[in-house]
Amino acid sequence: MSGPDIAVDRSSPVPLYFQVAEQFAAAIQRGDLAPGDRLDSELQLADRLGLSRPTVRQAIQHLVDKGLIVRRRGVGTQVVRGEVRRAVELTSLHDDLLRAGQRPSTSVLELATVPCPSAVATALDVPPGSEVWHLRRLRFSDGDPLAVMENWLPADLVRLSLDALQANGLYAILRAGGMRIRGAHQRIGARAASAAEAQMLGERRGAPLLTMTRTAYDDQGRYVEHGAHIYRGTRYSLEVTVAER
Amino acid sequence: MSGPDIAVDRSSPVPLYFQVAEQFAAAIQRGDLAPGDRLDSELQLADRLGLSRPTVRQAIQHLVDKGLIVRRRGVGTQVVRGEVRRAVELTSLHDDLLRAGQRPSTSVLELATVPCPSAVATALDVPPGSEVWHLRRLRFSDGDPLAVMENWLPADLVRLSLDALQANGLYAILRAGGMRIRGAHQRIGARAASAAEAQMLGERRGAPLLTMTRTAYDDQGRYVEHGAHIYRGTRYSLEVTVAER
DNA sequence: GTCAATGTGTTGTCATGACATCCGCCCTCT
DNA sequence: AGAGGGCGGATGTCATGACAACACATTGAC
Numbered sequence: 236m237s238g239p240d241i242a243v244d245r246s247s248p249v250p251l252y253f254q255v256a257e258q259f260a261a262a263i264q265r266g267d268l269a270p271g272d273r274l275d276s277e278l279q280l281a282d283r284l285g286l287s288r289p290t291v292r293q294a295i296q297h298l299v300d301k302g303l304i305v306r307r308r309g310v311g312t313q314v315v316r317g318e319v320r321r322a323v324e325l326t327s328l329h330d331d332l333l334r335a336g337q338r339p340s341t342s343v344l345e346l347a348t349v350p351c352p353s354a355v356a357t358a359l360d361v362p363p364g365s366e367v368w369h370l371r372r373l374r375f376s377d378g379d380p381l382a383v384m385e386n387w388l389p390a391d392l393v394r395l396s397l398d399a400l401q402a403n404g405l406y407a408i409l410r411a412g413g414m415r416i417r418g419a420h421q422r423i424g425a426r427a428a429s430a431a432e433a434q435m436l437g438e439r440r441g442a443p444l445l446t447m448t449r450t451a452y453d454d455q456g457r458y459v460e461h462g463a464h465i466y467r468g469t470r471y472s473l474e475v476t477v478a479e480r
Numbered sequence: 481m482s483g484p485d486i487a488v489d490r491s492s493p494v495p496l497y498f499q500v501a502e503q504f505a506a507a508i509q510r511g512d513l514a515p516g517d518r519l520d521s522e523l524q525l526a527d528r529l530g531l532s533r534p535t536v537r538q539a540i541q542h543l544v545d546k547g548l549i550v551r552r553r554g555v556g557t558q559v560v561r562g563e564v565r566r567a568v569e570l571t572s573l574h575d576d577l578l579r580a581g582q583r584p585s586t587s588v589l590e591l592a593t594v595p596c597p598s599a600v601a602t603a604l605d606v607p608p609g610s611e612v613w614h615l616r617r618l619r620f621s622d623g624d625p626l627a628v629m630e631n632w633l634p635a636d637l638v639r640l641s642l643d644a645l646q647a648n649g650l651y652a653i654l655r656a657g658g659m660r661i662r663g664a665h666q667r668i669g670a671r672a673a674s675a676a677e678a679q680m681l682g683e684r685r686g687a688p689l690l691t692m693t694r695t696a697y698d699d700q701g702r703y704v705e706h707g708a709h710i711y712r713g714t715r716y717s718l719e720v721t722v723a724e725r
Numbered sequence: 726g727t728c729a730a731t732g733t734g735t736t737g738t739c740a741t742g743a744c745a746t747c748c749g750c751c752c753t754c755t
Numbered sequence: 756a757g758a759g760g761g762c763g764g765a766t767g768t769c770a771t772g773a774c775a776a777c778a779c780a781t782t783g784a785c
Contacts (some may be wrong), residue, residue: 250768270605271701276735287723287770292736300545302663307700308736309777315663315701360561377724418547418560418723425690426668430713443688443707443713445670456516456560468670468688475720478663521765532740537766553766554748651731 238275239267243284249288255294263303263314267381272303274312302476303372328374328382329404337376343400345371347408358450358461366390372400373435380436381470384461405460415460422472428465436467445469484512488529491580496531500539508548508559515561522557539644547721573619573627573653574649576611582621586646590616600632603695603706612634617645618680623682627711637704650705668718674708681712688713 239262243254262268274280277295281288295312298304306312332339349369356363370386386405388395393412400408409416428442436442445466452461486506488499507513522540525534540557543549549559577584586605590714594614603610615631631650638657645653654661673687682685690711698704 249568252665252768278735289771290769291541293768302665305662305699306736307695307778309779310700311733311735313701316703317696377647388606414723418721420547421720421722423668423720424717425688425711427688427713434711441686442671443672445668445690452550452560454550454552456519456558458561466670468672472667472669474690475666475668479656479661499736523765534741535739538738549768552748553746554764556765 236363238262238280241284242407243286245363252290252293252297255280255284255286255291255299256297259294260301260303268314272314272362273316276311285379287403295439300478327404327406327468329386332376337370338378340375340378341401342373343370343397345369346400347399348396355461358448359387359389359458361389368393368395370400376470379470380467382464382466383435384462384464386388386460388460392459409460415454415455416451416459421447421448421449423447425468432465436465438467438469444475445471447473486529487502488531496544497535497538499526499527500531502701503544504512504539505548513559515559517559519557519559535556545723545725557560560591572649572651573629574652577621580703583623584610585620585623587618587620588615588645589615589618591640591642591645596632599705603693604634606634613638613640615650617643623716625712626715627709628680628706629671629709631705631707633705642650654705660699661704662698663713664694666692666694668692676716678709683712683714690716690718691720 241255241258241262243251245251245470247254257270259274266339268274274295275283277288277291280286280291282293284291299306300371300389302315304312304314309463329339329341347369348366350364351359351361351362351367356365357369359367361367367390368386368388368417370384370388372384372386373380374382388409393409393414403411406416426446427446428436428438428439428444430438432438432444433440435441436444445468446465447462447466449457449460449462450463451460484503486500486503486507488496489635490496491695504519513519519540520528522533522536525531525536529536540549540551542669544551545704547560557624574584574586592614593607593611596604596606596612598608601610604612606612610707612635613631613633614628615633617629617631618625619627619629624663633654638654638659642654648656650663654708669691671689671691673683673689675685677679677683677689678685678687681689689715692707692709692711694705695703696705697706
């Protein structure tokens with residue numbers, strides 16, 4: 236036995252390690268590689284694919300980071316047992332809903348540039364009062380209200396339009412605009428809905444809300460987006476995968 | 481000018497890349513490396529430390545994964561701007577509270593082996609009805625109730641005692657018992673407290689709770705612990721850092 | 726029969742070398 | 756003054772080689 240069929244295309248601009256990682260991930264998703272199955276050893280894989288061991292290792296490490304497989308020194312590499320779930324990565328709600336087969340829509344409640352409030356200025360590490368986008372959106376899934384999202388972004392970094400926001404997720408717009416978001420610090424909590432919030436979300440006052448504040452940083456380590464989001468606790472939950480190196 | 485003083489000990493069993501990563505992380509925490517500061521290039525570092533470039537690269541990648549620094553091809557490596565926060569990794573609430581300077585305590589409500597409920601059996605990927613530990617703990621911070629945690633673990637994997645659970649976090653006990661936990665899939669949500677839950681936590685019925693279910697896997701890809709936790713929304717929040725590779 | 730030593734295969738770590746790709750700067754040409 | 760090209764420097768990718776550390780199975784001695 237030699238595992239799933241994997242072939243690399245050396246003429247492709249896609250890095251070899253990434254090609255390998257993607258094909259393994261796909262094989263796991265398809266069930267071609269069942270939970271608990273052992274992968275070939277790094278040396279075998281390197282030989283079979285015509286790659287060097289570091290390249291194969293990089294591919295496998297990528298999957299370990301995503302929580303798909305597990306390695307044991309001296310033993311081998313196995314697919315994680317149990318159902319494989321996808322971690323929320325750095326995607327927007329819009330994309331997550333699409334992937335889950337639901338129909339996202341967005342109502343933009345506010346889109347304007349304003350002087351930066353001091354709390355946001357601290358988070359974004361910009362001077363208080365400097366010009367920032369302020370954005371408030373009510374998000375729906377299959378027509379049902381799901382979340383209220385409030386975002387702030389330095390005004391000089393991106394150009395936002397109402398049309399784009401109604402059709403796409405914020406992160407997709409930012410990436411399309413050349414912004415390269417690399418990571419985010421998030422804080423997740425729960426609190427009761429105010430009357431106004433409840434009304435927007437179709438809940439009762441005091442209903443449990445899942446809250447998330449997120450500050451995303453780019454390429455240059457600059458904080459480029461700060462968001463305060465509330466989700467209906469009855470309708471939404473976050474999924475996170477933690478993997479040690 | 482050549483960055484913080486970093487020295488590696490080749491006689492130490494700690495991997496070189498890890499020594500380097502830890503010392504950089506410490507320098508950032510101390511403020512020795514300020515947000516936005518550029519690190520020396522990989523080649524310079526390799527030369528200065530007497531290491532090869534792959535080793536230096538591995539150290540830096542480690543910090544990128546933790547969200548401490550950011551790399552830009554063709555430009556260099558910078559410390560992330562803004563305050564550096566620590567991500568919750570694979571630690572228990574007990575350790576988190578200790579680090580935050582608070583005084584954790586635990587009241588064990590239940591500790592017994594029981595036939596595995598079917599929902600838990602699915603999560604742990606064990607036969608329904610097989611023997612598992614069932615554990616329910618009320619956690620306090622500085623004497624105030626903070627969370628109720630319910631856990632299930634395959635009975636044959638670990639030995640649990642009441643004394644140990646009152647003094648240490650679950651994960652510390654598991655690791656001390658030779659279990660090597662590598663990652664976890666988590667789902668985070670919010671809901672209203674039932675009357676019983678509210679009473680335990682000193683809240684009112686309907687109070688917002690932060691919920692987390694977590695399934696942790698070990699070395700071998702086996703799911704070894706399943707937990708369903710509820711936290712007082714007014715007292716606790718989770719912090720998560722996401723970083724792309 | 727039990728236990729210890731040994732052997733084999735695997736992942737973990739580290740070194741060296743090379744080329745690709747991208748960014749930003751400077752210089753030149755228009 | 757502006758646009759474009761060239762160049763240096765940085766990270767990204769990939770190859771080859773070597774040894775270490777660990778787990779497990781086998782073998783051997785007692």
